[in-house]
Amino acid sequence: MDPNKVDGGASKMSGDGDISSVMGFSGFGKKARTFDLDAIFEQTRRTAIERSQHVLEEREKEMEEEGESSKSVKSSIQNQKDKASAAASRKQESDSSSDSGSESDSDSELIGPPMPPQHTAQDDDELVGPPLPPGYTGSAAQSDDEDQEEQDDDEDSPVKKIPDTHEITLQHGTKTVSALALDPSGARLVTGGYDYDVRFWDFAGMDQALQAFRSLQPCECHQIKTLQYSITGDVILVISGNAQAKVLDRDGFNVMECVKGDQYIVDMANTKGHTAMLNSGCWHPKIKEEFMTCSNDGTVRTWDLRSEKKHKAVFKPRSLQGKKVIPTCCTYSRDGKLIAAGCQDGTIQIWDRNLSVHTKFHCRQAHTPGSDTSCLTFSYDGMTLASRGGDDTLKTWDIRNFRKPVNVATGLTNCFAMTDCCFSPDDKLLVTGTSVKRDEGNGKLVFFDRASFQKVYEIEVTSASVVRCLWHPKLNQIMVGTGNGLAKVYYDPVKSHRGAKLCVVKSKRKEKHAETLTQDYIITPHALPMFREARQRSTRKQLEKDRLDPKKSHKPEPPVSGPGRGGRVAAHGGTLSSFIVKNIALDKTDDSNPRAAILRHAKEASENPYWVAPAYTQTQPEPVFAEESEEDEEANDEPEWKKRKI
Numbered sequence: 001m002d003p004n005k006v007d008g009g010a011s012k013m014s015g016d017g018d019i020s021s022v023m024g025f026s027g028f029g030k031k032a033r034t035f036d037l038d039a040i041f042e043q044t045r046r047t048a049i050e051r052s053q054h055v056l057e058e059r060e061k062e063m064e065e066e067g068e069s070s071k072s073v074k075s076s077i078q079n080q081k082d083k084a085s086a087a088a089s090r091k092q093e094s095d096s097s098s099d100s101g102s103e104s105d106s107d108s109e110l111i112g113p114p115m116p117p118q119h120t121a122q123d124d125d126e127l128v129g130p131p132l133p134p135g136y137t138g139s140a141a142q143s144d145d146e147d148q149e150e151q152d153d154d155e156d157s158p159v160k161k162i163p164d165t166h167e168i169t170l171q172h173g174t175k176t177v178s179a180l181a182l183d184p185s186g187a188r189l190v191t192g193g194y195d196y197d198v199r200f201w202d203f204a205g206m207d208q209a210l211q212a213f214r215s216l217q218p219c220e221c222h223q224i225k226t227l228q229y230s231i232t233g234d235v236i237l238v239i240s241g242n243a244q245a246k247v248l249d250r251d252g253f254n255v256m257e258c259v260k261g262d263q264y265i266v267d268m269a270n271t272k273g274h275t276a277m278l279n280s281g282c283w284h285p286k287i288k289e290e291f292m293t294c295s296n297d298g299t300v301r302t303w304d305l306r307s308e309k310k311h312k313a314v315f316k317p318r319s320l321q322g323k324k325v326i327p328t329c330c331t332y333s334r335d336g337k338l339i340a341a342g343c344q345d346g347t348i349q350i351w352d353r354n355l356s357v358h359t360k361f362h363c364r365q366a367h368t369p370g371s372d373t374s375c376l377t378f379s380y381d382g383m384t385l386a387s388r389g390g391d392d393t394l395k396t397w398d399i400r401n402f403r404k405p406v407n408v409a410t411g412l413t414n415c416f417a418m419t420d421c422c423f424s425p426d427d428k429l430l431v432t433g434t435s436v437k438r439d440e441g442n443g444k445l446v447f448f449d450r451a452s453f454q455k456v457y458e459i460e461v462t463s464a465s466v467v468r469c470l471w472h473p474k475l476n477q478i479m480v481g482t483g484n485g486l487a488k489v490y491y492d493p494v495k496s497h498r499g500a501k502l503c504v505v506k507s508k509r510k511e512k513h514a515e516t517l518t519q520d521y522i523i524t525p526h527a528l529p530m531f532r533e534a535r536q537r538s539t540r541k542q543l544e545k546d547r548l549d550p551k552k553s554h555k556p557e558p559p560v561s562g563p564g565r566g567g568r569v570a571a572h573g574g575t576l577s578s579f580i581v582k583n584i585a586l587d588k589t590d591d592s593n594p595r596a597a598i599l600r601h602a603k604e605a606s607e608n609p610y611w612v613a614p615a616y617t618q619t620q621p622e623p624v625f626a627e628e629s630e631e632d633e634e635a636n637d638e639p640e641w642k643k644r645k646i
Contacts, residue, residue: 158428159457162447163476163492168500170210170487172199177481178418179224180468183233186475186499188250190236191487192224198238200252201487206503216252225418230283230291235305237291239281243274245293247305256308258293268299272310279417280329286336298324300341302353315356317341317349320364328372328417334382338399342366342373342387350399361402367391374419380427384450388421390414394432394448407453412446416467416483425473429456433466433480445469445480462486475499599625 172191179192189201191212196219199212206213219240226239235255238246247256261271268275276296284290289305290312300315319325327341332353338360340350346369350361367373371390378385384406385397392412395405415435422431430448443466447457461480468481477499478490489500524532546552602625605613 158424158426158449159447161424161426161476161495162429162457163478163496164459164490165492166500166504167488167490168210168504170201170212170489171485172212172481172487173197173485175485176416176465176467176483177485177487178416178467179227179239180470180479180481180487181227181229181236182470182472182475182479183229183250184231184474185233186472186477186497189479189487189489190227190229191481192227192238193481193485194223195485196221196223198224198227198248198252203499203502207506207508208504209508210503214252218246218248218252218254225278226280226282228282230288231285232288237281237283239278239293241277243276243278243295243297245274245278245281245291245303247291256305258303258311259309261297268297268316269314274299274301279327282331284336285332285334292330292332292339294327294330294341296326298326300327300330300339302339313353313356315339315341315351317343317347317359319345319347329374329376331376331378333378334380340376340378340385342376342389344372345369346371346373346389346391348373348376348385348387348397350402361399363397363402366395366397366405367393372417374414374417375421375432377420377422379423379450380425386421386423386430388412388414388419388432390417394421394430396430396450396453409448409453409455415465419467420469422469422471423450424471425476431469431471431478433461433469435465435467435483436463439463443482445478459490461488472499 170189170191173193173195175194177191177193179190179198181190182188187202187204189203190198191201192198196217197215198218200214201210201212218238219242222241224238224240226237228237229235230237234250236248236250238248240246243260245258246254249255259273261268261273261275263271263275265271274293274295274297278293278295281291281293284292284302290302291305292300292302294300298316300317301311302313302315304312317325317327325343325345325347327343330339330341332339337353338350339353340348342348346365346367348361348363348366349359351358352360366387367389368391373387373389375388376385383398383400385399387395387397389395392410392414394409394412396407398406412432413435415437419433419435423429424431424447428450430450430453432446432448434444434446436443442460442463445459445461445466446455448454449456462482462484464486465483466480467483468479470479471477472479475498476492476496480488480490482488491500493501522533609617
């Protein structure tokens, strides 16, 4: 190091000292303060200990005054003291160990108030805060917390969210309702049945009569098996007992009909369409033009709405021996990437939508072989698959581990090939229907908890089988199709929205028999005109003519304006001037003597004073009125033209 630099620095420092002494101050600026963290933590610890000891001493005094058992209390207080001191010592040790390398400046000043005790180490055994009331054990707060938790559990319970307080019944027909569909907005319901009919129900347009606004038979003499709205709600997929699926618009008009395949070709992949009866079908959840069908020809086919001359892809389920098996139900996964089919041999086979040859997931013994799996549905999270088997079971599967079912429920009678199962909108419940034989009980809607798979609730629907069930997520209403031709809608006025709530508040419209003839009409074509009866018209035409006739329709006559017309004179008081003139002419009061007109109320005013007299009774003298003289009487007897105008 250069000694010259050292000497220069010392001389500079001495020069600064000389300048400061000459100018009259001790230094240039204030030295930066340093904080001793150990001292701050130590003071905080002492404050906390003193405060907790003070609280404990006060509580001990109060409990001694009240005569409570002092031994147990003192022991508990002593334990709390020990714990508090131990916690403080642990805190001090940790602080000293963490800050052992830092320098301590005892001369530094502490700026600002001391840190509050809440900023100390948060230990479960350390008492920080205001003193507690005497005799407090914490049981009341604990019970309040438990009650609050129980209340929250009740509100979070999925059973409480089931909308079943009210119901409406839609009469589809007399045979089984085998298909149900609701559009995504929940405004329109479509039902199909074994009677070949498809009925349209509009919740906003229905009244309490609950009548369908349209009924048609799109597939002539084939039973309707599946109905489903597309994701946009503008078209409906109709799956019936024939080999060709149909697509209708919202009003029931034909949009598309799938082509039928050649039944003499062995390889079903080389035909353009199905060659045997359809079993099920559904729309793609993401692509609005794509839908899927499965048939007794042993294939699952996807179709494009824009090309009806040929299918889009073919999936062929196979048995363990490689033979053809018939798919009885099919569905897409929630993301549309997987296609699942339940087959007659009890297997569930799942393909990747883009790879149609080999299955991605395959379970050979999902249900009893030979039983028709009636429904497959994916949960809203896409991880769980539920299957309703023809072997009276309901099973859930994790598609990530598809070898064995996660849960199984047995004893659920199933007599139909389209019995549904569905998940609740919150994904916590699984719903399915049960079948019954004629006059052997009631069909039920059964609710299972998805996690524990315990039966948590059931609804007795009717004295027939429950075939279809649908829980709409937007409306929060449950639609049920039964074996005796009924479609029931369950809802809750508070938890549900729109849907059935729109039509139950509308009164029934009065029916008009407009097209019936008034009486029997005998046709005599060769009779003479004088003997020929006038041809009877329908009541509707007669009503329209009677409406135009003012006498038959009892049309009130309009008021006459002006001097009058048609033998009628305008009524008095029609205008403001005539009303005033009429009132003046009908006024019988004689105002020729105003004094007499006022004094005729004097007797009544003196006997029953109401307005002025009560206010002046104590201060004003008795009023004295002048009596009429003979001159006044003579003046009153003068004719009108001689009276002096006032």
